[in-house]
Amino acid sequence: MSELLKVTHLHKEFGPNVVLKDINLSVKKGEVVVIIGPSGCGKSTFLRCLNGLEEIQSGVITVDGLPVEAGKRDITKLRQKIGMVFQSYELFPHKTVLENIILAPTKVQKRTREDAVKEALELLDKVDLVDKKDYYPRQLSGGQKQRVAIVRALLMHPEVILFDEVTAALDPEMVHEVLETMLALAKAGSTMLIVTHEMEFAKAIADRIIFLDKGDIVEETEDVKGFFAEPETERAKKFLKTFAYE
Amino acid sequence: MASLGIDVLFKGTNFLRLLQGLWVSIEISLISVVLSIFLGLVVGVLMTVNNKILHAFLKVYLETVRIMPQMVLLFIVYFGTTRVFGWDMSAESSAIFVFTFWGTAEMGDLVRGSIKSIPIIQFESAWALGMDKLQTYFYIILPQTVRRLIPLSINLITRMIKTTSLVMMIGIVEVLKVAQQIIEANRKTSPNAAFGVFLVVFLLYFIVCWPISRLAAYLEKRWA
Numbered sequence: 062m063s064e065l066l067k068v069t070h071l072h073k074e075f076g077p078n079v080v081l082k083d084i085n086l087s088v089k090k091g092e093v094v095v096i097i098g099p100s101g102c103g104k105s106t107f108l109r110c111l112n113g114l115e116e117i118q119s120g121v122i123t124v125d126g127l128p129v130e131a132g133k134r135d136i137t138k139l140r141q142k143i144g145m146v147f148q149s150y151e152l153f154p155h156k157t158v159l160e161n162i163i164l165a166p167t168k169v170q171k172r173t174r175e176d177a178v179k180e181a182l183e184l185l186d187k188v189d190l191v192d193k194k195d196y197y198p199r200q201l202s203g204g205q206k207q208r209v210a211i212v213r214a215l216l217m218h219p220e221v222i223l224f225d226e227v228t229a230a231l232d233p234e235m236v237h238e239v240l241e242t243m244l245a246l247a248k249a250g251s252t253m254l255i256v257t258h259e260m261e262f263a264k265a266i267a268d269r270i271i272f273l274d275k276g277d278i279v280e281e282t283e284d285v286k287g288f289f290a291e292p293e294t295e296r297a298k299k300f301l302k303t304f305a306y307e
Numbered sequence: 308m309a310s311l312g313i314d315v316l317f318k319g320t321n322f323l324r325l326l327q328g329l330w331v332s333i334e335i336s337l338i339s340v341v342l343s344i345f346l347g348l349v350v351g352v353l354m355t356v357n358n359k360i361l362h363a364f365l366k367v368y369l370e371t372v373r374i375m376p377q378m379v380l381l382f383i384v385y386f387g388t389t390r391v392f393g394w395d396m397s398a399e400s401s402a403i404f405v406f407t408f409w410g411t412a413e414m415g416d417l418v419r420g421s422i423k424s425i426p427i428i429q430f431e432s433a434w435a436l437g438m439d440k441l442q443t444y445f446y447i448i449l450p451q452t453v454r455r456l457i458p459l460s461i462n463l464i465t466r467m468i469k470t471t472s473l474v475m476m477i478g479i480v481e482v483l484k485v486a487q488q489i490i491e492a493n494r495k496t497s498p499n500a501a502f503g504v505f506l507v508v509f510l511l512y513f514i515v516c517w518p519i520s521r522l523a524a525y526l527e528k529r530w531a
Contacts, residue, residue, distance in 0.1 A: 062453045099419060112435055114431050114434065114435065137434075137437050137438065137439045138437070139433060139438040140435055140436070141437035143435075144435070145435040147428060147431075147435075149428065150429050151429060151431070151432035152432075153429070153432075153433075153446075153451075154451065155445055155450050155454060155530070156450055164436075165433075165436035165437055168438070168446060169436065169438055169442065169443055170437075214435075214436075215434070217436060217437065223327075241469060243367060
């Protein structure tokens with residue numbers, strides 16, 4: 062069993078506020094882990110720790126056996142193994158769709174422009190955006206921007222991709238197209254860590270569910286259907302109830 | 308109606324001299340502006356660096372430039388340094404030095420403001436793609452900064468062009484000085500020349516500054 066990502070005793074605080082306490086997690090290659098929990102429970106911060114966007118106070122994070130340490134020189138090499146898609150897309154507004162996608166592969170990984178463009182167009186085709194390749198981000202809808210952001214992350218050939226509430230800023234009719242893209246990725250065997258508030262989607266895509274509350278892993282299970290039907294802990298039950306209307 | 312006194316400009320080479328004076332003003336401001344833009348980009352990036360000593364140093368620099376009238380700076384550099392440090396700077400070099408010293412500080416502050424206005428998450432988005440700090444600045448942050456900077460810096464550039472009228476105080480014969488010379492030389496024959504000639508000087512400044520603001524408006528629209 063190949064362990065791709067390992068987190069041991071992760072502890073993170075912002076000043077006096079403890080955000081994550083003693084988190085332990087290990088993710089296998091090809092696994093899709095969905096992290097859910099109430100707002101402010103630390104799930105986004107957790108993702109940001111994994112690629113060194115946040116410094117941690119103690120604990121160890123390794124990707125492919127290499128330690129992730131914010132502020133270290135090697136962090137840029139590690140980040141190439143860890144793709145990230147943000148809630149607010151964060152495309153580069155002064156670059157076209159195609160330029161957004163091929164920038165890091167050509168400048169960071171020093172791939173040839175031809176090679177990067179060829180693969181970019183293939184991937185854009187898969188998300189039905191090839192005709193938008195010369196558009197600027199401001200000319201795209203939210204859903205289109207987010208699919209471009211996913212393609213941009215994919216072109217770096219990351220070992221694992223982090224999705225930080227990627228549909229939270231989208232209009233409802235655009236959520237679907239983005240989630241479809243992610244489902245296709247999961248089917249193709251990508252390793253993914255997803256933070257989301259879309260419970261139906263979580264149920265459909267997850268190999269494992271992690272319920273985080275107040276900086277703590279409260280419940281963790283590979284019985285995804287079971288979790289949504291009848292979670293073990295009271296806190297998870299209470300949380301899931303907030304999504305139900307009767 | 309009394310004569311406006313513009314006719315003086317058509318005597319001899321007067322108008323040509325005025326244009327030559329204008330070129331002196333443009334030359335000094337052009338060199339200073341170009342130097343200020345490049346140095347200002349560097350200073351602006353340094354202003355965003357988290358280093359207390361550097362921060363304090365740049366703060367003193369910026370405030371000095373803001374508080375000190377440009378004319379005092381010109382006098383210090385042109386008249387002051389010659390004897391005290393033994394620097395033998397020409398009036399033009401002194402002017403360019405002072406204008407660049409001023410322009411760099413103000414441009415630096417504009418650059419700092421523009422960088423700060425770019426959301427942190429744009430940096431993070433670049434870092435998440437494996438870019439290092441230099442690549443992030445070069446490909447992501449500075450191009451966006453420059454776009455935000457254009458409308459702000461146009462104001463500074465036109466101010467610098469207009470302020471070159473001060474350099475006649477250290478003996479440079481620029482457009483305003485030439486205008487004065489023409490007026491004085493023709494005091495007897497055309498007593499009204501002051502109005503006409505200065506009016507033309509006004510128009511010349513306008514002709515120089517107006518296209519710059521138009522260019523800024525165009526770029527602002529294109530990059531919006």
